[in-house]
Amino acid sequence: xxxxxxxxxxxxxxxxxxxxxxxxxxxxxxxxxxxxxxxxxxxxxxxxxxxxxxxxxxxxxxxxxxxxxxxxxxxxxxxxxxxxxxxxxxxxxxxxxxxxxxxxxxxxxxxxxxxxxxxxxxxxxxxxxxxxxxxxxxxxxxxxxxxxxxxxxxxxxxxxxxxxxxxxxxxxxxxxxxxxxxxxxxxxxxxxxxxxxxxxxxxxxxxxxxxxxxxxxxxxxxxxxxxxxxxxxxxxxxxxxxxxxxxxxxxxxxxxxxxxxxxxxxx
Numbered sequence: 562x563x564x565x566x567x568x569x570x571x572x573x574x575x576x577x578x579x580x581x582x583x584x585x586x587x588x589x590x591x592x593x594x595x596x597x598x599x600x601x602x603x604x605x606x607x608x609x610x611x612x613x614x615x616x617x618x619x620x621x622x623x624x625x626x627x628x629x630x631x632x633x634x635x636x637x638x639x640x641x642x643x644x645x646x647x648x649x650x651x652x653x654x655x656x657x658x659x660x661x662x663x664x665x666x667x668x669x670x671x672x673x674x675x676x677x678x679x680x681x682x683x684x685x686x687x688x689x690x691x692x693x694x695x696x697x698x699x700x701x702x703x704x705x706x707x708x709x710x711x712x713x714x715x716x717x718x719x720x721x722x723x724x725x726x727x728x729x730x731x732x733x734x735x736x737x738x739x740x741x742x743x744x745x746x747x748x749x750x751x752x753x754x755x756x757x758x759x760x761x762x763x764x765x766x767x768x769x770x771x772x773x774x775x776x777x778x779x780x781x782x783x784x785x786x787x788x789x790x791x792x793x794x795x796x797x798x799x800x801x802x803x804x805x806x807x808x809x810x811x812x813x814x815x816x817x818x819x820x821x822x823x824x825x826x827x828x
Contacts, residue, residue, distance in 0.1 A: 567795075567816035570759040571672045572645070574797040575613055577756040578763065581735050582609065585727040586720060595621075598629055600638060605717035607639035607823050614643070615650040622656045630660060639826035646818045657822050667821040671800040673813035674759070677789040681811070683782045684775040689748070691783050694738035700725055702747035703740045710750070710766030738764070739783050741776055751780035753787050759795040760788030765804060777807050785811075 565573070576592075579599050583590040586609060588601030595617045603609040610633055617625050633640040644653050658664065685691070694703045704722055707713065713721065728736040734755070741749040748771040754761030762784045767776045785796050799819075800808050 565758050567674045570674065570756075570795060571797055571817055572614065573758055574754065574756050574761040575643075575799070577735070578754050578761055579611065579613055581728070581754070582724065585724045596625055596629070600632060600640075601720075602636070602638065603717075603720050604636075604638055604826060605720050606714060607641050607825055609717075609720060610638045610640040612640070612642040614645070615653055617650050619650075619652040619656075622650065622652060626653075626656060630657075630662075633824070634662070637826050640824055642822045644820040644822065654820065654822065662824055665823040665825070667823060669818045669820065671805060671815045672817040672819060673798050673800055673808050674816045675785075675796050675808075675811065675813040677760075677785055677794055677796055680782060680785055680789065683779045683786075685779050686774065688744050689741055689774075689776070689779070691739055691741045691779065694725070694729065694740050699740055700729070702742070703738055703750050706740070706747050706750045706768055707764060707766060709768055737784075737787060739780060739787075741780060743771060743774075743776075749776035749780050751784045753784040755788075755791065756797075759797045760784070760791070760793040762788075762796055762798040765798075777804065778811065781807065781811060 576597055580590050583599040583601055586601040586603060588599055590599040591597070595615070596612065597614040598612040599610065601609045612629060615625070642657055692699065694700055704718065704725060707721060708718055725738065728734065728738070737753045739751045740747060749767040750764055751762065752764040754763055762781055765777055765781050788796055798808060798813065
């Protein structure tokens with residue numbers, strides 16, 4: 562695979578992931594040189610509608626942003642708008658904040674990268690088995706872990722369920738999902754994304770009762786090992802505060818950060 566810069570790999574990964582979300586939830590993904598955004602029409606969670614890349618001059622922000630904001634707000638669609646560290650849309654944050662919308666500002670999300678060589682051994686205890694999600698029971702267990710592990714709002718369950726089921730039915734899979742069971746009981750999950758230049762690692766979470774047993778490390782490594790077998794040389798992920806120390810210990814390095822402006826649709 563052709564080598565590209567870490568920043569390009571990060572952007573490509575995010576775009577590929579959300580193209581997949583839009584496709585699997587029967588939504589739209591719109592992209593040109595100035596903007597990349599998507600909408601699924603789902604009202605359950607802000608991550609199902611969003612703007613991923615903005616590249617325009619400050620004087621054109623109104624022309625570019627207002628129709629998108631109108632799409633989200635008129636249909637009461639929760640959304641996020643990413644403002645990358647190296648963004649080439651000066652004044653984006655100030656402009657969005659000027660629109661009189663009650664936004665949450667998520668600051669400094671680390672975008673991390675690691676080459677897929679010299680992977681350590683998985684720190685699994687004998688009680689744990691990790692498998693690819695295939696059966697209906699696997700899907701139900703994966704979904705339950707995702708919902709509880711990330712404390713997702715219950716109205717988003719059918720949307721995540723559709724995303725999962727449709728992703729497994731694609732003729733050329735873009736997502737591969739993993740499920741860990743501890744003595745037969747579901748306990749942790751992860752997902753690997755097949756982008757063009759780097760694999761993405763998503764949805765890494767562990768049920769609260771099982772935390773402290775290095776399951777997050779094991780599920781991240783499982784996704785990395787799968788990506789390596791597919792020929793990928795690099796993995797990309799976007800770290801939560803709780804996940805950041807795990808990823809640092811695994812050798813991931815921060816290559817960029819991103820802010821996000823989030824509207825939860827509660828006005």
